[in-house]
Amino acid sequence: MDYFFVLLFSGLAVLFILGGIILSYLIAPHRPNRIKNTPYECGEIPLGSAWIQFNVGYYLFALLFLIFDVEAAFLYPWAVILRVVGFPGLLEVGIFLLVLILGLIYARKKGALEWV
Amino acid sequence: MIFLPELIVVVCAVAILLTDLWLDERRRVILAPMAAIGLVVAMASLIISVPQNGLTLGGRFSVDPVGWWFKVFFLLSGLITILISLDLLDGRVGVRMRGIGFRGEYYTVLLATILGMMVLVSARDLITLYVSLELATMPLFVLTAWRRDDAQSGEAGMKYVIFGAMASACMLYGLGLLYGLTGSTALTAIDRQLANMPAFWLATAMLVAGIGFKLTIVPFHFWAADVYQGAPAPVTAYLSVASKGAGLAFAFQILYRWMDGWIADAAVGVAVFAALTMTLGNTVAIVQHNIKRFMAFSAISQAGYLVMGFVGGLPEGIPAMLFYLLVYAVTNLAVFACIVWFSNQTGKEQIEDYRGLARTNPLIALTMMLGLFSLAGIPPLSGFVGKFFLFSVASKAGFHWLVAVAAVNSTISLYYYLRIVRQMYIEPADKDSTRLPITPTLAATLMVLSATQLLMGIIPSLYETISSQTLAWLAR
Amino acid sequence: MIQYLAEHGPGLIHWLILSNVLFAIGIYGLLSRRNAIGILMSVELMLNSAAMNAVVFNRFLTPRAVDGEILALFVIAVAAAEAVVALAIFVALFRNRSSIDVNRMDSLKG
Numbered sequence: 001m002d003y004f005f006v007l008l009f010s011g012l013a014v015l016f017i018l019g020g021i022i023l024s025y026l027i028a029p030h031r032p033n034r035i036k037n038t039p040y041e042c043g044e045i046p047l048g049s050a051w052i053q054f055n056v057g058y059y060l061f062a063l064l065f066l067i068f069d070v071e072a073a074f075l076y077p078w079a080v081i082l083r084v085v086g087f088p089g090l091l092e093v094g095i096f097l098l099v100l101i102l103g104l105i106y107a108r109k110k111g112a113l114e115w116v
Numbered sequence: 117m118i119f120l121p122e123l124i125v126v127v128c129a130v131a132i133l134l135t136d137l138w139l140d141e142r143r144r145v146i147l148a149p150m151a152a153i154g155l156v157v158a159m160a161s162l163i164i165s166v167p168q169n170g171l172t173l174g175g176r177f178s179v180d181p182v183g184w185w186f187k188v189f190f191l192l193s194g195l196i197t198i199l200i201s202l203d204l205l206d207g208r209v210g211v212r213m214r215g216i217g218f219r220g221e222y223y224t225v226l227l228a229t230i231l232g233m234m235v236l237v238s239a240r241d242l243i244t245l246y247v248s249l250e251l252a253t254m255p256l257f258v259l260t261a262w263r264r265d266d267a268q269s270g271e272a273g274m275k276y277v278i279f280g281a282m283a284s285a286c287m288l289y290g291l292g293l294l295y296g297l298t299g300s301t302a303l304t305a306i307d308r309q310l311a312n313m314p315a316f317w318l319a320t321a322m323l324v325a326g327i328g329f330k331l332t333i334v335p336f337h338f339w340a341a342d343v344y345q346g347a348p349a350p351v352t353a354y355l356s357v358a359s360k361g362a363g364l365a366f367a368f369q370i371l372y373r374w375m376d377g378w379i380a381d382a383a384v385g386v387a388v389f390a391a392l393t394m395t396l397g398n399t400v401a402i403v404q405h406n407i408k409r410f411m412a413f414s415a416i417s418q419a420g421y422l423v424m425g426f427v428g429g430l431p432e433g434i435p436a437m438l439f440y441l442l443v444y445a446v447t448n449l450a451v452f453a454c455i456v457w458f459s460n461q462t463g464k465e466q467i468e469d470y471r472g473l474a475r476t477n478p479l480i481a482l483t484m485m486l487g488l489f490s491l492a493g494i495p496p497l498s499g500f501v502g503k504f505f506l507f508s509v510a511s512k513a514g515f516h517w518l519v520a521v522a523a524v525n526s527t528i529s530l531y532y533y534l535r536i537v538r539q540m541y542i543e544p545a546d547k548d549s550t551r552l553p554i555t556p557t558l559a560a561t562l563m564v565l566s567a568t569q570l571l572m573g574i575i576p577s578l579y580e581t582i583s584s585q586t587l588a589w590l591a592r
Numbered sequence: 593m594i595q596y597l598a599e600h601g602p603g604l605i606h607w608l609i610l611s612n613v614l615f616a617i618g619i620y621g622l623l624s625r626r627n628a629i630g631i632l633m634s635v636e637l638m639l640n641s642a643a644m645n646a647v648v649f650n651r652f653l654t655p656r657a658v659d660g661e662i663l664a665l666f667v668i669a670v671a672a673a674e675a676v677v678a679l680a681i682f683v684a685l686f687r688n689r690s691s692i693d694v695n696r697m698d699s700l701k702g
Contacts, residue, residue, distance in 0.1 A: 003601060056683055056687075059679060059683050060683075062679075063676045063679055063680060066672050066675065066676055067672060067673070067676055069672075070668060070669050070672035071669065073665060073668060073669065074665065074669065077658075077662075077665065099130075102130060102133075102134065105134075105137075106133060106134075106137065109137045110137075242659075242663065243659075243662060243663050243666055246663070246666065246667075246670070247666055247670065250670045250673070250674070254673060254674060254677055257677050257678070257681065258677055258680075258681070261681045261684060261685070264684040264687075265688065266688070267685070267688040267689050267699060268699055268700060270681065270684050270685035270688055270689070271685065271689075271697045271699055271700060272700060273681045273684075273685070274628060274678075274681055274682065274685055274692070274694075274697060275697065275700075277674075277677060277678045277681055278622075278628065278631055278632070278635070278678070278694070281632070281635040281639075281674050281678065282622060282635055282638070284639075284674070285618070285635055285638035285639045285642060286638070288639060288642040288643075288667060289615060289638070289641070289642040289645065291642075292642045292643075292645040292646045292649070292663070293645065295646060295649060295659070295660060295663065296645060296646075296648075296649035296653065299649070299653045299654050300654075300659065301659040301660075301663065341700075342700040345700050346700050
């Protein structure tokens with residue numbers, strides 16, 4: 001019976017969303033115009049198209065972030081068994097972090113962290 | 117400390133990267149000697165301090181004679197690659213190439229792939245095996261796309277990274293299935309009962325695709341020509357030699373440690389792959405005009421010969437394969453040293469551009485001719501001896517048709533290697549062509565490589581050493 | 593039906609089918625996409641389906657060991673590294689060609 005409520009909840013969630021969409025489609029008047037079709041940007045009047053090219057700098061930051069973000073996943077299992085592995089484990093994680101920090105130093109020195 | 121050579125390589129790689137940060141552009145010429153010395157020290161420590169039987173890190177890392185010789189091969193090809201790429205990276209060239217530079221990163225990335233390959237042969241655990249294989253492969257994507265201002269290099273890198281990622285995903289799926297079938301990540305021989313399960317065959321098919329990709333086995337070779345053509349010439353040299361060695365090492369790891377014993381059952385399949393690979397490589401190479409593309413198909417056919425060492429799973433196949441791998445490294449890199457030099461000096465990469473080279477630079481044309489003849493397998497050059505051992509393995513396994521196919525292929529390959537020799541020796545040189553300069557380092561490298569490949573063909577002691585050491589271990 | 597589903601939780605075979613489907617979607621995307629980033633996403637899907645396989649095998653076959661889970665962790669890290677390398681190459685290529693449409697990558701010929 002563990003999964004019963006999950007199933008019930010999933011069913012209700014689907015029903016709720018589908019019901020809302022169908023209901024609004026059935027009873028709402030359907031009269032589009034230009035103002036209504038503009039993207040909603042918190043009340044501002046949108047400038048240009050949303051399909052613009054992003055500055056390549058964003059990608060560089062994303063690449064750097066991705067590496068450090070994922071490497072953090074290795075720290076989690078270590079943190080779970082911190083007391084079991086003790087000092088040798090701490091030392092090994094220290095080496096691991098040292099390598100990461102070397103990467104960070106490299107990125108900083110190359111100017112990859114500065115916005116151009 | 118049986119992982120001392122690996123440790124030296126990784127320390128050297130990090131040291132180069134950090135030194136590079138605090139050097140100005142003029143002083144960066146010391147980075148190449150740093151990398152070369154690091155590899156020499158690693159090689160020395162491998163020869164002096166690493167026993168041919170060792171186990172450490174809870175049995176996850178071990179050295180045996182086969183792995184030991186593979187490591188010699190990886191360090192050697194890495195060292196030669198550094199020696200032939202430093203002219204291009206330091207700018208001692210006749211024609212400026214766009215987008216070459218970043219020497220510190222180049223050597224670091226190169227050392228990283230060597231490290232990955234060295235750990236690959238020592239891995240006794242699925243996780244180590246997978247991570248080291250990726251470490252050996254991924255820097256190659258970067259190296260291929262190294263000329264970042266050059267659209268062709270970028271395109272080659274893109275193709276390589278897409279196909280490489282696809283191959284590694286397929287292979288990982290196969291490895292995961294085998295892990296599921298055995299419930300353990302240790303690379304110990306799997307129970308033969310598993311062989312009749314569909315999941316086992318699916319995993320095997322996935323692994324064959326992954327190995328075939330690394331080794332450029334037909335029909336998984338399609339990426340090679342474009343990637344070899346677009347990559348900078350020294351990187352092409354490295355790809356054609358070390359990357360193949362890594363594929364072979366991976367195949368050895370899987371076939372001899374994990375699926376021990378099935379390689380004998382799969383003899384027909386291996387033989388068919390070998391025959392297809394060498395035939396396709398040789399026939400397509402005939403019509404190529406770009407020299408790097410030409411060498412790509414030549415390398416595909418050489419992979420076909422190398423795979424013959426696995427036919428029938430005979431123990432004699434392993435030393436024959438290792439010996440041919442070493443011969444191939446020296447020979448192919450000697451030819452590539454000439455190609456790198458020529459494209460550095462003239463910026464040209466068509467076979468027709470080599471016309472009259474024997475008039476202007478007779479010595480270099482001679483070394484290139486020797487290398488090409490050795491690749492074709494003409495006695496008494498080392499390529500002949502290496503091929504002879506491989507062919508005799510196939511013959512001993514009972515695959516006489518494969519030997520016949522391989523012999524015919526050697527003849528075809530002689531024809532197309534002679535195309536280049538003809539351009540160099542028979543075609544007249546352009547009127548305005550003059551003697552092209554060569555740097556002392558590259559000249560010395562070329563001389564040593566040529567001498568080595570001649571000696572390897574004449575003096576049998578190298579093969580005897582490999583053979584006695586590996587056979588004693590395999591017979592255990 | 594709810595009763596049945598509640599009593600029969602997903603077993604090994606269901607998870608394997610799911611991972612197989614993911615892998616197949618990845619291959620389909622790989623073959624049908626023209627944008628290099630889309631291809632990269634498909635490959636990531638394939639890698640993740642393999643990682644899921646490892647976790648599932650670990651959970652159902654050797655629940656007391658963690659080998660499969662560690663493997664999955666390493667696969668995640670390797671996939672991230674692969675994505676970084678691929679994206680860096682694509683960005684460099686885009687600067688040259690102003691396009692990463694794989695159908696237009698045909699400058700390398702024999």
